[in-house]
Structures are given as structure tokens and as C-alpha cells.
Amino acid sequence: GAVVSQHPSWVICKSGTSVKIECRSLDFQATTMFWYRQFPKQSLMLMATSNEGSKATYEQGVEKDKFLINHASLTLSTLTVTSAHPEDSSFYICSAGQGTQNQPQHFGDGTRLSIL
């Protein structure tokens, strides 16, 4: 149980393109989903916390107009990288929580984004 599906797993696109990444909880309802970014040899850095039916909470330094997050249902959150540039190239991964803070997070497989 507690499977999170993330799609796509790999994207290569031209500079200026917008890219949407989907994160779905397949067998549970996720009231909260988290979006992380990881640059080479660095740790997973939280970008934003997504709550179903409300606006996402962004971490300091993360541009909310650049990284649009939508959490329209209890099983789906999306991250859209708008007008992507080479510096946005990174590994993006989502996770979902099942409820209490003592529960682990369940992660997707991640998306490798390369902007040419």
C-alpha cells in the first residue's frame, strides 16, 4: 500500500517551455503533498507544501509564479515549471503524507528535468 506515482520520469525540452509534473496517490488519500528539488550532490530541498483545496505554501526563495502547484483532489497534485530555463534543470520529486506527523512520507519516483 501507500503508492505514489509520479509522471513523467524524464523530460527534455527547450528553454521557454512550460512543463507539468503529476503526482498521484494510488491507494490512499493524500491531504498533503510535498514537492522537493535535488541538485547534484545536494540534499532534497523542500520547495512547497501542497494542501488539497487550498493554496500551496512555498519555501523561502521559491518563486510561486515560476513553480505553479495545484492540488485539486485528494489524489492528485501537479507542479508546473513555467517558462523553464536551463537553471531549472534538476531532479524534482513529490511525496505524500497519510495523516499524522509520525507517519513516513511516501515518495514518487521523481522527474529528471533537462532544459536545453
Added chain:
Amino acid sequence: ILNVEQSPQSLHVQEGDSTNFTCSFPSSNFYALHWYRWETAKSPEALFVMTLNGDEKKKGRISATLNTKEGYSYLYIKGSQPEDSATSLCASRGGGTASKLTFGTGTRL
């Protein structure tokens, strides 16, 4: 300690060897410590969530201990096997309902 730090960054062991990794985290305002196992091309898999000082948890050949007063956790792997090759990630959560997980950079075995 302001961030979550893990050591070593990577290590190689012989099959059958036992090994351990360290995770250091801020001891003030501590709420929980998570351990995840992350194999290449897969998603991170939860190993343990630990909250109490002195906690010890075990899952097969993998175990972990927690010292919240001094801000460290150890992950032990007994009798390493090839399938244990992965990155072990730890993450600390502070108190508060909106608290987030802060990850270390991982130890690659």
C-alpha cells in the same frame, strides 16, 4: 548543528560486513527523525520514524538508534548483502503543525 548532516558520504563494504552510518540533526525543537532507503531509479522507501530519546527500531538486518539530547541517530546494517546497495537518507522534523522534513545528503553504500 543547524542542518542535517550525514556521514560518511559513501562507503564500500565487503559482503557479510556489518556497517553503520551517522545522522546529526538539530537537537532543539526536535519532533521526529526519519530514515529512508533509496535505490537507484526507484522511489525512497521509508525505513523508520523515530521520536523518543533512546528509541531503537529494527527491520530485518537494519536497525536504528536515536539520541535526541545530543542530536544524532545511527543506522546499522548487519551482514551486508549486494541488495543493500542504496543511499540511506535521514530527515529531521521540528515541532509545530506546519513543520517540514529537512534531509541530509545521504550515505551511499
